[in-house]
Amino acid sequence: MKRSLIAALCLLGGVLPGCGNSDSTDTTTTPTAATTQSTLTFTSTITGSPVVGARVVVAGSSYTTGADGSIALSTPAAIGATIDASAPGFLDRVTALSTTPALTLWEIPAGADVAFVRQLAYNRAGTAEVLWRPTAANILLQITGEIASDPAVRAAHVQAAAMASAVTGGKVSVQLGSPVSTGITFTLQLGPSAQGATTTYLTQSGGVIQGGRVEYASAAAARDVRVIAHEIGHMLGFGHAPSGFMCPNACGVDNFGPLEQAVYVSMWQRNPGTAALDNDRRLITGSSTSTAVFSCDIR
Numbered sequence: 001m002k003r004s005l006i007a008a009l010c011l012l013g014g015v016l017p018g019c020g021n022s023d024s025t026d027t028t029t030t031p032t033a034a035t036t037q038s039t040l041t042f043t044s045t046i047t048g049s050p051v052v053g054a055r056v057v058v059a060g061s062s063y064t065t066g067a068d069g070s071i072a073l074s075t076p077a078a079i080g081a082t083i084d085a086s087a088p089g090f091l092d093r094v095t096a097l098s099t100t101p102a103l104t105l106w107e108i109p110a111g112a113d114v115a116f117v118r119q120l121a122y123n124r125a126g127t128a129e130v131l132w133r134p135t136a137a138n139i140l141l142q143i144t145g146e147i148a149s150d151p152a153v154r155a156a157h158v159q160a161a162a163m164a165s166a167v168t169g170g171k172v173s174v175q176l177g178s179p180v181s182t183g184i185t186f187t188l189q190l191g192p193s194a195q196g197a198t199t200t201y202l203t204q205s206g207g208v209i210q211g212g213r214v215e216y217a218s219a220a221a222a223r224d225v226r227v228i229a230h231e232i233g234h235m236l237g238f239g240h241a242p243s244g245f246m247c248p249n250a251c252g253v254d255n256f257g258p259l260e261q262a263v264y265v266s267m268w269q270r271n272p273g274t275a276a277l278d279n280d281r282r283l284i285t286g287s288s289t290s291t292a293v294f295s296c297d298i299r
């Protein structure tokens with residue numbers, strides 16, 4: 001538990017404007033063009049199936065999706081109008097009407113609940129609940145310092161990178177050592193400041209993860225596939241969850257599972273900077289860069 005408290009060390013406070021406001025019921029309507037939509041369709045982020053019976057409010061008027069997941073607007077709504085959609089089994093979504101009539105709702109995978117999804121995808125340790133993820137398709141791991149040439153360290157990182165690549169469903173490829181033309185880089189080293197925990201320092205701007213470093217508590221930690229894969233989970237954008245492989249001490253789990261994979265499928269369909277629960281009208285973007293610290297005690 002102590003480590004989970006340490007995990008609350010995300011250093012975002014005061015860095016991102018509007019961080020403290022997690023209100024997901026913004027109903028401001030700001031039409032930006034004369035273009036309109038008259039029909040909207042809602043499908044699941046996970047299955048792609050129509051979401052039946054969703055309650056949708058568009059520019060203040062309420063509708064319920066039919067068997068095909070669609071609603072017909074009684075009055076065509078302008079691009080930019082607020083859409084607020086909710087359905088059992090899905091995160092409430094707040095977004096703006098765009099030129100695309102097909103929308104998705106973030107499905108909560110079977111076996112999980114809102115709290116799990118929220119903390120895995122958004123948890124920033126009590127500061128801003130913002131969706132962070134890489135936009136790059138490649139993450140390069142560079143082992144440095146005294147563990148750089150340790151064969152066991154390198155072998156464990158190759159194995160962990162494969163586990164992490166798998167949980168993304170192919171969206172992100174994590175590689176060791178070999179240069180990539182496009183992608184982000186994390187350095188991995190022994191960290192004297194880790195004090196028993198392995199720590200990932202994650203740099204982001206506008207919700208886009210840009211790289212960072214991992215400090216291993218010990219050489220043994222740097223050879224531990226579970227430790228390495230969990231830290232790569234943070235590089236992918238995962239926060240600390242209440243259960244599963246991304247809980248601060250991995251909760252006795254050896255690998256990412258179907259729930260982490262299902263959440264990542266949905267995370268990848270949302271823009272970096274999206275606010276909890278699923279609100280991109282409050283997209284928290286900007287050019288400022290900040291660093292979050294995840295302190296993890298994998299046992």
Ligand SMILES: [Zn+2]
Binds near residue numbers: 247295296
């Ligand atoms: Zn962690």
